[in-house]
Amino acid sequence: MNDATLIPARTAGPRPGGRSARVQAAVHQAVRELLAEGPRDALTVPAVAARAGVTPSTIYRRWGDLSQLMADVAVAVLHPEGAPPDTGSYRGDLTLWLEQYLDEMSSGPGRTMLRDILGASTEQNTGRCLFYCTQQIDAIGERALARGETPLPTDAVIEGVVSKLMYGILFAPSTPTNDDIGRWLDALLGV
Amino acid sequence: MNDATLIPARTAGPRPGGRSARVQAAVHQAVRELLAEGPRDALTVPAVAARAGVTPSTIYRRWGDLSQLMADVAVAVLHPEGAPPDTGSYRGDLTLWLEQYLDEMSSGPGRTMLRDILGASTEQNTGRCLFYCTQQIDAIGERALARGETPLPTDAVIEGVVSKLMYGILFAPSTPTNDDIGRWLDALLGV
Numbered sequence: 001m002n003d004a005t006l007i008p009a010r011t012a013g014p015r016p017g018g019r020s021a022r023v024q025a026a027v028h029q030a031v032r033e034l035l036a037e038g039p040r041d042a043l044t045v046p047a048v049a050a051r052a053g054v055t056p057s058t059i060y061r062r063w064g065d066l067s068q069l070m071a072d073v074a075v076a077v078l079h080p081e082g083a084p085p086d087t088g089s090y091r092g093d094l095t096l097w098l099e100q101y102l103d104e105m106s107s108g109p110g111r112t113m114l115r116d117i118l119g120a121s122t123e124q125n126t127g128r129c130l131f132y133c134t135q136q137i138d139a140i141g142e143r144a145l146a147r148g149e150t151p152l153p154t155d156a157v158i159e160g161v162v163s164k165l166m167y168g169i170l171f172a173p174s175t176p177t178n179d180d181i182g183r184w185l186d187a188l189l190g191v
Numbered sequence: 192m193n194d195a196t197l198i199p200a201r202t203a204g205p206r207p208g209g210r211s212a213r214v215q216a217a218v219h220q221a222v223r224e225l226l227a228e229g230p231r232d233a234l235t236v237p238a239v240a241a242r243a244g245v246t247p248s249t250i251y252r253r254w255g256d257l258s259q260l261m262a263d264v265a266v267a268v269l270h271p272e273g274a275p276p277d278t279g280s281y282r283g284d285l286t287l288w289l290e291q292y293l294d295e296m297s298s299g300p301g302r303t304m305l306r307d308i309l310g311a312s313t314e315q316n317t318g319r320c321l322f323y324c325t326q327q328i329d330a331i332g333e334r335a336l337a338r339g340e341t342p343l344p345t346d347a348v349i350e351g352v353v354s355k356l357m358y359g360i361l362f363a364p365s366t367p368t369n370d371d372i373g374r375w376l377d378a379l380l381g382v
Contacts, residue, residue: 040312041256065232067310111314118361119258119310121231123302130362159355166362167354170309171321 026030027053027059031073040112045069064122071120072111075128083139090144090151091189094161097136106175114170133162146161160188178181198318207372217243218250218325231303236260249352255313262311265304266319274334275327281342282380285352286369288327290371305361312360349378 030051034043045066049056063069084097104110117125134154141151152160161184168176185191221242225234237256240247254260275288295301308316325345332342343351352375359367376382 115310115312118305121306126362127364130364158358163358164350164354166358167349170361171357173318173319173321 016164023054023058023062026070027054028073028076031069036109040119042120058160061071067116067120068122070116071122071125074116075125077113078129078132080132080136084136086143090147090149092147093140093143094137094157094185095181097140098161098185099178101133101162102169102176102178102181105166106169111169118170130158133158137162156188160184214243214245214249214253218245218254218260219264219267222260234331248250251261258307258311259313261307262313262316264293265307268304268314269320269323271327272325274330277334281338281340284331284334285328285348285376286372288331289352289376291371292324293360293367293369293372296357297360302360309361321349324349328353347379351375355371 027048030048031043034047034051043066045056045059048069049059052059059069063072084093087093087096104115117129137154137157139152144151161181164184165176165181168180218239221239222234223240225238236247236250239260240250243250250260251258254263275284278284278287296305308320328345328348334347335342352372355375356367356372359371
């Protein structure tokens with residue numbers, strides 16, 4: 001990365017992404033407000049457009065349909081806001097992050113987000129879900145290396161814990177627990 | 192089970208479930224036909240009702256909304272039609288069934304079914320997905336016991352293979368392969 005990418009050049013011409021980014025922010029904000037005010041089923045593209053101050057065709061052109069817009073908003077909410085908390089050990093960091101992830105995904109709003117993401121007619125948002133997880137587990141692994149610990153490959157954590165946790169949330173009659181996370185980590189870490 | 196449950200009593204009164212079962216069959220059939228004829232987005236409750244020869248309110252009363260009807264049809268398609276094929280060994284039976292399950296779920300129609308089931312506003316159908324898997328893996332385990340083999344607990348197969356396979360189909364950029372199934376079974380069976 002060099003200065004040119006850090007400091008956008010100010011010219012007289014249109015700034016790429018300027019209007020586009022404002023439209024996205026206004027539409028996402030409108031969806032979040034309408035979700036907070038009324039039932040999910042009452043939310044329509046014209047209602048979102050009116051609230052965001054754009055035309056419905058702007059929304060259709062950019063997002064395709066309501067399900068794709070809802071998935072886009074949902075996955076934006078999932079975007080992690082910072083590095084996972086540092087508890088002083090690899091196992092501690094993984095445990096805390098996984099427990100928070102379980103808590104978030106299995107909550108009412110988390111399940112609604114997952115429904116929006118998995119019910120949408122494109123798969124790009126499910127990829128972003130996995131990407132965010134991978135980023136966080138990578139960060140936990142890098143911190144462990146800096147401490148002199150030996151972290152697992154991120155893929156092993158995804159396969160050995162995240163996939164079981166998500167399958168349990170989506171398909172099992174009872175939500176996985178923190179004890180399940182501990183048991184899966186034991187198996188993975190060979191404890 | 193006794194004779195009374197095997198042979199329904201013929202009386203002059205209404206037979207419980209008779210009309211209800213016919214309505215369900217007609218509506219499911221109408222959805223499958225309309226899906227085969229045109230795009231998924233064009234499918235509406237009035238169109239399904241017209242094709243099935245029922246009123247839209249019959250559908251709303253019974254299924255709630257279109258997403259729940261689609262999920263109900265999807266999960267009915269998932270209902271296994273018989274016992275998993277017998278290959279002569281526990282590992283062989285598990286491998287073949289898992290490979291078929293992967294093939295079915297990761298296909299275009301399989302992914303559409305999963306989207307309908309996971310995007311629906313109730314969770315009862317995701318439970319039926321897991322129930323069908325459990326039934327098939329139980330059957331494979333019982334056949335192994337009858338051969339004198341030592342099968343794994345069904346839960347271990349769900350956690351160790353099915354959950355990874357489904358997470359991969361739903362979230363990963365590339366679909367799991369038969370090699371992944373082999374690798375997961377190796378780990379599970381301690382090979």
